Amino acid sequence: MPESESQSNHGFRVESELSNGRGRTGTLVTPHGEIQTPAFIPVGTKATIKSVLPESIRDLGSQAILANAYHLYLQPGPEIIDHSGGLASFMNWHGPTFTDSGGFQVLSLGVGFKKVLSMDSAHTVESDVIAPGKDRLAHVDDDGVTFKSHLDGTMHRFTAEKSMQVQHQIGADIIFAFDECTTLMNTRDYQLLAMKRTREWAQRCIDEHERLTRERAFKPYQMLFGVIQGAHFEDLRRQAAREISELPFDGFGIGGALDKETLGTIVGWVVEELPREKPRHLLGIGEPLDLFIGAENGADTFDCVAPTRNARNAALLTSEGRFNVSNATSRGNLDPVDPDCSCYTCTHYSQAYLHHSYKAKELIFPTLATIHNLHFTIDLVRRIRESMQTGDFYAFKDEWLGRFTKGTYAK
């Protein structure tokens, strides 16, 4: 795509700002459509939001979806998605798409992040990350990551270049630089090492992305987001944010080790170092409280498997707290899950029907539960956005969280 044209179909504009100088609303423009921010982006790991048709995903309010490069690389293979006209076309999703870089998955999948990961260094707290007697599923070195497929045990290797090639084949509108994702259990020295690698890989991602963008100029432009690591160390987070934002990324992902207690603080540090005019995606965050904190501190988009995964386990979100529809109290109960909810599920089905279909292991249950939890989460972020636009964010936050944390179903 010629530069003049590519300029017109992607970008970000800030439209209002919160009084704290960090939170804001805006519009993220992609070749497949616009996203009003803040926005929650549902996760469709393998090119499907599990159990829900794309038209329903659109109807429940989703503006975009995020798929996983690691999973799609292994199955069906990125060349099939490329051949199909890219992710959106392949999966019948008529809107913007994201893919993560695969960095988190190549390091975490298989037997579990904390158990079988080798970080190639005496700096690692080895006892925390390697389970005795288990094969190592992933091995990181300065050039990339060698990992074993969780599907068939075959060995593969991702580098910065490979991740860009795979993500260009998948063809999402927003893609992420390949990074080394650490945990809070890694030492400070190891975090430094990982940050240095992530910085070097960031430059390599940009170089390969620019090469591929020229080579595949017939394809819609893909925005590349750099990823900021640094765990819970303020100086490392700020340094990473400065270093990554010096590179010509289209936006940023705030990733890696984030715990609930320090989420707002960490996002705040990073956001203070980032340029105002570029979008920021908070990776793997989707619980209601975290969405308020993330948006308040300047994150524009969010993704998380929690709403969809919890739905399949009958754990539903309501304005009065979390509610498990598998409980006996829902048996024969004609009320909807949440009388305040306007989703398809709450307006068409009783708790009795959801309870029955869950107990009967019917495939309609994950569909109905996922529609509810996604609508609930997406609509919450929509209301956060509207409250920012009208200047009522803090009042809305207090009222909403007060009800959610002290309501009928609050623990």
Added chain:
Amino acid sequence: MPESESQSNHGFRVESELSNGRGRTGTLVTPHGEIQTPAFIPVGTKATIKSVLPESIRDLGSQAILANAYHLYLQPGPEIIDHSGGLASFMNWHGPTFTDSGGFQVLSLGVGFKKVLSMDSAHTVESDVIAPGKDRLAHVDDDGVTFKSHLDGTMHRFTAEKSMQVQHQIGADIIFAFDECTTLMNTRDYQLLAMKRTREWAQRCIDEHERLTRERAFKPYQMLFGVIQGAHFEDLRRQAAREISELPFDGFGIGGALDKETLGTIVGWVVEELPREKPRHLLGIGEPLDLFIGAENGADTFDCVAPTRNARNAALLTSEGRFNVSNATSRGNLDPVDPDCSCYTCTHYSQAYLHHSYKAKELIFPTLATIHNLHFTIDLVRRIRESMQTGDFYAFKDEWLGRFTKGTYAK
């Protein structure tokens, strides 16, 4: 409901007849809507067509659904469905509903029809129907059937009266009399015994149905269909059809032992004995050839789990024969499953996507495959109906079956 009103919201009218004097088109009127016949009725055993939302079921062309009284009696229990306003309201299906009587299921579920069924008689070919060393799951006597729940092993008993009570609580528009369902392996003497019981139970069903209809006059009228057994014996089938049609049933179900070779012959015998003005449902029939034969010989509606069950196993129907999208030929194939098919799945997804989602065990696969197979089957019967209306039935049958049995994917 007062009789004058109940007369207006249910009934059947024949609208055109095939030259053989048996096949016909018509309209079956129920309190929840009309069904243009011949029509295929998808099976939603436990108050859901597995993996597909009711709105999609409507969109793919379904005019009605059929649920199972046995399953719903065990789970969630008929009182919950009654309390929910009946089956249609409970499951968010805005159209006509059927329930079978539970007769087939109480006799067949658990360890399998041929293996653990006791028919309480030396007339039974015991060695064919009872597996050595296995518990008997069902025991038939002249008054009813005692059976063990396939869910939790608890013991239950269905009689004619109980089946009516359960089906009135479930509240489908069309319900079936409780019958003893035999197999082709039963002796002629046993078929006679079962027919006699079915005839006696038919009268008891009518009596209980009339009592319940009076008692529950505030509910929409339910049409009761009598069931005709008799296996492959012409005299027994004709006798059963005459005896059952002497009773004031609203319509008839042709049930029990039917094999592919004799299907048309058996349906023909029965139809010749039945009154023209009442509808006839062919129980458990849904393969393309059988639908042609059934409609040609005067069946008005059909139900069968084959299209939905086969879909979940990746076995898809096409105009060129049966096709399994799990085969390697579909990997990366951008063509739809059937280029002649206008269903949602074929117009929005490639074989590549279906193959991927099947291999990845994604929940969207059964949804897309079920939509296709149901649309295919329902649309085939719609075209049979139209060909009867235009006088082109035999030409359509020859052309369609010729392509289906000799096409690219025909075995």
